Amino acid sequence: MKRLCKVAVALAAFLAPVAAQAHAMLDHSSPRVGSTVASAPKELLLWFTEKLEPAFSTAEVRNAQGTVVSGKAQADRSDGTELHVPLKALPPGTYSVTWRVLSVDTHRTQGSFTFSVGP
């Protein structure tokens, strides 16, 4: 048993410093996931847990009718984990965000959430 434990500890110690990259997952956003903001934002900001490949990372925002109300997503110039999504003037309502990104270690992830504009 002691030998097994030693092997486990040694393996954990070996693996830990190697763990530099992983799937790019949504860390947080502005507006926040599921939140309601009083005034319409001009852009949606998405922060991920890993650096992205900008050419293969996209996001779009649709209104309740399914119409796209966002422009082309752009990677932040200084923060490789951040995406900027320009938005049209958003009237009060609920908006759905869909994102698809590729991390620099070639893991593809996708996700969706909503936020609302209004009182």
Added chain:
Amino acid sequence: MSNRYVYAGLCGLAAALACSPSRSHEIVGNRMFPATLTIDDPGVADELSLPTVAFYKTGDDPSAKQLDISGEYSKRITEDFAVSFSPTWTHLYAPGGPNGVGASGFQNIETTFKYRVFKNEEHEFVASVGLNIEWGGSGAQDVGADGFTTYTPTVYFGKGFGDLPASMNWARPFALTGQVGYAIPSSSATVTIDPDTGDVDTEFNPRVLVWGASLQYSLPYLKSAVADVGLPDFVNHLIPLVEASFETPVSNTSTSGTLTTGTINPGVIYVGKEFQIGVEAMIPINRQSGTNVGVIGQIHFFLDDIFPNSLGRPLFGNSIASGRANP
């Protein structure tokens, strides 16, 4: 399975299988199904569980404490097909073991072949089929390892509830996973002869329905897909869950009976970027399943994240890996 009945009883069998380490994690759209501790999750992945440690009291009469330490390495051959290997080391405290003074040794080595047959990202649904083989004679009979091989074809499924309507947002982080297998021993009976009396004892090895499920509530999912309510970062990595793992002998049950044994395991899993840590209580469902609440813990590494360009890739295909959308 008669040896296991002789030395560990029905509860020991249930507990041993419940603690066998063939677990993995799966990503389907918004949903990450974590590697569950007592049942297998519905997908395939490159990963390593090391160690999985379980400590509990068997349902034998008299009951004995049992410690299991196991590991599992799972390797994708293709994007949808994986093979895993899992040894388990067992220590039985007195009065366990064949002579009542305790025993130590390895259980039979297990190999699982698993193929993901269906995956729907929109509805967070995934299903796989697999074949688990417990290689008879590869372990120590003193700790209950069978002398015969057991084949268990199994169906696995996972369903996230992220597709529920917005009016049920509170329920969208829930997910249900499950498995149903049918354990077929290669030998229908085990015959032992008492060296002192010469009496012949025949134990019939039953075919056993191996089934279980887990109900999970993913706080990572809550934060990234439903509502970021500003919980502490540590909490946002937790997945509280309840697992249940059962065995029901269904045929060739002359000596085993048909009593269902198993445990219900509430616990929590912390999911990091490249690993997860889980701990659960093991609550036996009846006297034959154990005499006390046990505990099981596991450290699990996502090799596809740790070694994305080498060890963590399928041997064939998959130039770009797909992945989960919440930590």
